[in-house]
Amino acid sequence: MTRKRPWLAAVLALVYPGLGHTYLRQWLRALLWFGFALVTVMVFIPEETFQAVESGGFSVYYEQIRSLPFETTLPILVVQLCNVLDAYWSALRSNRASATADGEGxxxxxxxxxxxxxxxxxxxxxxxxxxxxxxxx
Known part of the structure; x- marks a missing residue:
């Protein structure tokens, strides 16, 4: 089994939820993190913000996202942070398991x-x- 880079898994998870787990070939976990992040966004961001894309384009959507209160963005940031940490730790666990299976000591x-x-x-x-x-x- 090839050793994976934990920092790369974390950076990819930061770019897009579930992408770090995809790099680790943990398909179900990647799908679950993507779905969890998507549901969190859908629950905490008001519907008017999504409708802004239809009516005013991306610039209006960007302004509405910037004007969201911290209480609204905090759950999204927490899910993102947990996703990044899980991708990092999953890579470490995978490397330890492959080292044991490959016969170190x-x-x-x-x-x-x-x-x-x-x-x-x-x-x-x-x-x-x-x-x-x-x-x-």
Whole structure:
């Protein structure tokens, strides 16, 4: 498994909710974050702001967004921050899991070179029997 860059996942998540998780190939999580961010925007931003695009164009929409009170934008910012942090931590967890699966430290299977539990007589990855004297080298 390829190691992912946590900072890149965080930057992508900042650009667009769920994009960092897409980079990590966590498809369901990306879809959930995108949906959660979209629902948060739809709930907290007044409908008049969205209608401004139809009537006055993007400049009027931009002015209405800028005039929103802090209480309205705070939930959106919190969801965005949580999205960025989750993408960063997901990348870290993924890298740790792949490092463990790739066999950093511990006893390795001589056939597939992955970490093996010390109390097993076989590799739970490739199911080959393990000779402890050979695997320790």
């Amino acid at each position: 511990g006893t390795r299977c001589p056939h597939c070179r992955r970490n093996v539990d010390d109390d097993l007589d076989f590799c739970h990855w490739c199911t080959n029997p393990i000779d402890r004297e050979t695997a320790a080298q």
